[in-house]
Amino acid sequence: MIACEEALARLWEFLDGELEAASKDEVQSHLEVCSRCYPRYDFQRAYFEPMSRVKEREAMPRELRRQLFKRILEEDAASPGGDGTGGVA
Amino acid sequence: MQAIDALPEEFREVLVLSDLGDLTYGEIARVLDVPNGTVKSRLFRSRRLLQERLLEFARDAGYVKTGPEGAQEKT
Numbered sequence: 001m002i003a004c005e006e007a008l009a010r011l012w013e014f015l016d017g018e019l020e021a022a023s024k025d026e027v028q029s030h031l032e033v034c035s036r037c038y039p040r041y042d043f044q045r046a047y048f049e050p051m052s053r054v055k056e057r058e059a060m061p062r063e064l065r066r067q068l069f070k071r072i073l074e075e076d077a078a079s080p081g082g083d084g085t086g087g088v089a
Numbered sequence: 090m091q092a093i094d095a096l097p098e099e100f101r102e103v104l105v106l107s108d109l110g111d112l113t114y115g116e117i118a119r120v121l122d123v124p125n126g127t128v129k130s131r132l133f134r135s136r137r138l139l140q141e142r143l144l145e146f147a148r149d150a151g152y153v154k155t156g157p158e159g160a161q162e163k164t
Contacts, residue, residue: 012129012132012133012136013129016107016113016114018113018114043140044136047136047139047140048108050143051108051109054090054109055109055111062111065109065110065111066110066111066112068110069106069109069110069111069112070110070112070116070120073106073120074120077120
C-alpha cells in the first residue's frame with residue numbers, strides 16, 4: 001500500500017479524474033483503509049459541492065460548457081493582443 | 090463567487106477553467122501555454138486559498154466553531 005504522504009499528494013488529481021488507472025487504484029485502496037487520510041479526502045471533496053451548485057444554476061450541459069470555454073480561449077489567443085486567457089483573469 | 094474574484098489573477102484563471110469550465114489539466118496547459126506541472130501547482134494552491142477563505146468566512150459568520158477544537162482542518 002502507498003504511504004499516506006503519497007496518497008495525500010495525489011488527492012486533487014484523484015478527485016479530478018486525472019490519475020492513470022494504476023495510480024488511481026493505489027489511492028482508492030489507501031483511502032478505503034486509512035482513517036487518517038479519509039477525512040482529508042472528504043474535506044477536499046467537499047470543495048466541489050459549491051462549484052457543482054454554481055454549474056447547476058447555469059443549466060448548461062458539461063460538454064457544451066467545456067467547448068465554450070475552449071472556444072473562447074482559442075479565439076482570444078488567436079486575436080491580436082489576445083493573451084490566451086479569454087478575459088478569464 | 091466573490092471569494093473566487095478575490096483570488097490572485099494567475100490562480101483565478103486556472104481555477105475557473107478547471108472547476109467551472111471543466112477543462113482538463115492538459116487542455117488548460119495548452120491554451121495558457123504553460124507546463125502541466127504549472128497548471129497543477131496553481132490549481133491546487135488556488136483551491137487551498139479558496140478553502141481557507143471560505144472557512145474564515147464561515148468562522149466569522151458563526152457557522153463553524155472557533156478555537157482549537159474548531160471544525161475541520163486548515164492545512
